[in-house]
Amino acid sequence: MFGRSRHLLLAAAIALPTALHAGPADNSLTIALGEELPGFDGYISTSRDGVVVTRHLFDMLIYRNPETFDYEPLLATAWRRIDDLTWEFDLRPGVTFHNGDAFTAEDVVWTLTTYADPATGARSQAAVSWIDRVEAVDELTVRIVSKEPFPAALEFVAGSLPIHPAAYAQEVGLEGFAQAPVGTGPYRLGEVRGGDFTLLRNEAYFEGGGKGTPAIDRIDVRLIPDTATRIAEILSGGVDWTWNVPADQIPQLDGLPHVTAELGTTMRTAMILLDGAGRANPDTPLADVRVRQAINHAIDREGIVAALVGGTGEVIHAPCYPLQFGCVSEAAVVYEFDPARARELLAEAGHADGFTLRMGSFRDRARAEAVQANLAAVGIRVEVEMLQARASFSSWREGQIDMWYGDWGSFSIADNSAAMGNFFDGSPNDGALDEEINALVAEAARIVDPDERLAAYAEAIRLATERAHWVPMHTIVMGYAYNAGLNFAAPVDEVPRFFLSSWN
Amino acid sequence: MLSFLMRRLILSVAVVSAISVITFVLSHVAIDPAAGIAGDSATPADIALIRAQYGFDRPLAVQYLAYLGQIAQGDLGRSYLTRQPVADMILARAPVTATLAGLAILLALALAVPLGVLAALRPGSGVDRLALAIAVTGQAIPNFWAGLLLILLFGVTLGWLPISGSATWAHFVLPTITLGTFATPALMRLVRAGMIEVLEADYIRTARAMGLRERTILFRFALRPAILPVISLTAVQLGFMLGGSVVVESVFALQGLGYLAWQSMTRADMPVIQAIVLMVSLIYVGLMLLADALNAALDPRIRAAQ
DSSP: OHHHHHHHHHHHHHHHHHHHOOGGGGTEEEEEESSOOSOSOTTTOOSHHHHHHHHHHOOOSEEEOTTTOOEEESSEEEEEEEETTEEEEEEOTTOBOTTSOBOOHHHHHHHHHHHHSGGGOOSOHHHHTTEEEEEEEETTEEEEEESSOOTTHHHHHHHTOOOOOHHHHHHHHHHHHHHSOOOSSSEEEEEEETTEEEEEEOTTOOSSSTTOOOOOSEEEEEEOOOHHHHHHHHHHTSOSEEEOOOGGGHHHHHTSTTEEEEEEEEEEEEEEEEOTTOSSOTTOGGGSHHHHHHHHHHOOHHHHIIIIIOTTOOBOOSSSOTTSBTOOGGGSOOOOOOHHHHHHHHHHTTOTTOEEEEEEEOSOHHHHHHHHHHHHHTTEEEEEEEOOHHHHHHHHHTTOOSEEEEEEOGGGOOBGGGTGGGTSSSSTTOSSOOHHHHHHHHHHTTOOSHHHHHHHHHHHHHHHHHTTOEEEEEEEEEEEEEETTEEOOOOTTSOOOGGGOEEO | OHHHHHHHHHHHHHHHHHHHHHHHHHHHHSSOHHHHHHOTTOOHHHHHHHHHHHTTTSOHHHHHHHHHHHHHTTOOOBOTTTOSBHHHHHHHHHHHHHHHHHHHHHHHHHHHHHHHHHHHHSTTSHHHHHHHHHHHHHHHSOHHHHHHHHIIIIIIISOOSOOSOSSSGGGGHHHHHHHHHHHHHHHHHHHHHHHHHHHTSHHHHHHHHTTOOHHHIIIIIIHHHHHHHHHHHHHHHHHHHHHHHHHHHHHTTOOSHHHHHHHHHHTTOHHHHHHHHHHHHHHHHHHHHHHHHHHHHHOHHHHHHO
16 A cells, blocks of 8 residues: 555656646746745835836836836836926826726826825835825826936836826725736736746737837746755756856856856945944944045955956945946045055054954855955954844844945946935935035935036045945846746846746 | 643743743844834934834833733734734745644654664664664754755756645655654654563563464554653654744745745844744644643653652
8 A cells, every 4th residue: 555655656746847837838937036025016025026026017107228228118108307306208098007997197196196105105215205296287198296306316217116007006905906916017917826926928018118028928936035946946947047046156057058047247236334423332443534444455355356256246446336327436535455554544543453343244154254354364353243134234224233244236226316325314324424425415316417416426425435434345246047048138237027038 | 630731831821921022022122123114215213203103112011011912812913014914924824834744743753653663673683773873864964954955866856856836745745854854763762762661561571471463462562652752742843843844944935934934034024023933832832731731641650740
């Protein structure tokens, strides 16, 4: 009896996996993500995986081409600036939501007005708090009015403001909408099984928008938190695409005939934030600019990038991503790797015997330990505290640590207001609390003239680096692994677009 | 018997209360809950507003009493992130974990009892040594490592079994083996020790002298008394499995309670973590109580000793 059932079990096990996954044969794609989404509301699911998924379900008014960085039409066909505060958008006629409702100016007004209200609880207030009001001019024309001149407005319109159907969203409420979303996007939500779900091609998707016409019929999204398990699924062919693959695994994976693996450049930048304001320790040695400059000189960023980042990762000198508008890298004061100079500066500051600092980090222990070793070499003892991303960032924001070796993706917004604007602002993110720089950064976010804006950001960057409030470190590379038969291009803004993918 | 159970029950309530205090204090001290709710781009003013709205500015003891009052009404709170009731989230995940733990304990027993009996029949023999080797190996290999090795062999190299997910029963095979073999050794050692003791007892010698068949002696007269302590250990092991499932569910991407706990930890979703810790400890304490009661019912000496 036991023997027979064992044979049955084996036979069934052999037959099962092949039936589960088809791939190119039925034009479907199975992707594995590492993080469970709290829902499908793009204003609440703002983690990276959430952004990827909601961009398939929803459309913004305009689209930023990931290769050219140009704005292209999406739900809006044309747009113009009316005055310093006002943008006007002509909406595309004939667009319908997944439930058949027609898309009109009313949907734009309701969505943006609702989420701009802090009480609604959009997780990224920076994406919506600039909006003063939204007005429908007629059924297919809408105006967004900002509270103050806001030059980065189009970046947020293209990157962070999906449009929901007003009638349906009000009917089901916020929580209901997050579980059963309806958008205009190239894919609609199919079956949901716990954290796994299916995206089905929107057959009625409009033509002529920047997202093009989707090629793949069905995207099965699998939730696999463990990196090694995700890699095993890629090896066995159970999953066609995944990301967040560690850099050291990429060459081996790419050597396999059925797998393509690569490191893609991203807009994410790593930095070490220094608690010069003394939130964690009122007597912090970091209050002395010479100590902060010494730390900048002590860290071998070229070495860390070459050995531990890999791919297209590069050293940065300014506290922002070089391709962002207003990230004037030339204005940054550059600190060469010079441990001798670091020791001199520490001695001048009266710390020849060194001191101890607590540094939090999360993404990569090896990099954190390299910094620890660099600083130990000039006499600064560092206690490294590795935590999960959110917990680590929280410990910095709550002033529990002296330094935070973290990174920042600027919500994929190609404007310095999303980088420096989130750290030199007197918020819990800000460990420098440098009023002069904060005033400059706040002003730069409101200047409409591009040249004047650049000048303001250049000055802010010069001051921030001269005063060594941060150690700008390097860009982060993203490891992708996918089926060699899949057409996929790794995007710089870290938002994979499967509506552009197809099978060979 | 009744007073014994009462004493145990009071002790259990004390343990659960202590755990609820510890988890409550830890989850309010480790991370500022107001900052957690406010999100990543909140200003200090936003956070202060939320702190006042949610009452996080009250003394911790007052907050704890309010929390107890909530729990008494069956309200476990809402997730910071999804805003869903925590109770709903837990109920949705519980079946996966229950299935996994149940299958794993069955597998552990199915391996431990025959191996333990075989080992006890000839102490010091090759079979005994082999059983010991299995026990030591099973206990020594960490869950996640065993899981990865199984994935490599059966999922990648042989391609026989699905690697991750919970779509079909085949998805439970590898996680069950991973979790079950971890619990096997302790149970097996107990079966072996119990059997060796019983087989040396006078009444077994009598049974042999009467000419009863060896199989009858083994299964009718020896195994029953030998297996009594195994029952209570099984209850304890089931409790351990709830802890082990955090790792195993994450490795195999089974969306159960352990997995929910892990995800909630990575995003500092305190109400969920708090509720899961409380629930798992309740189950654990409940199982211990059950084991004590069973032991006492089956063995009068335990009742007398208290």
